[in-house]
Amino acid sequence: MIISINFATKWYKESIKAKSELRQDILNEIAGEGKKIYDEKEIKILSENTEIMQLWIKNNPKKGEDF
DSSP: OHHHHHHHHHHHHHHHHHHHHHHHHHHHHHHHTTOOOOOHHHHHHHHHHHHHHHHHHHHOHHHHHHO
16 A cells, blocks of 8 residues: 555656656757747737838828827
8 A cells, every 4th residue: 555655656757757847848949940839819919000000000101100
């Protein structure tokens, strides 16, 4: 019984360690490709703001040049 508890605990710790290492490997691979992970909500807000700015510049070309 004690041996199985010890084995289970050791297996669990190794499993957690392996998952953490795998996650880090994936993040390193993404970073190595020059990419990053961003929150989708933030990307949506930036996209909407960019669209608004482009419309403003289109409707105000003289002011848009200064901007």
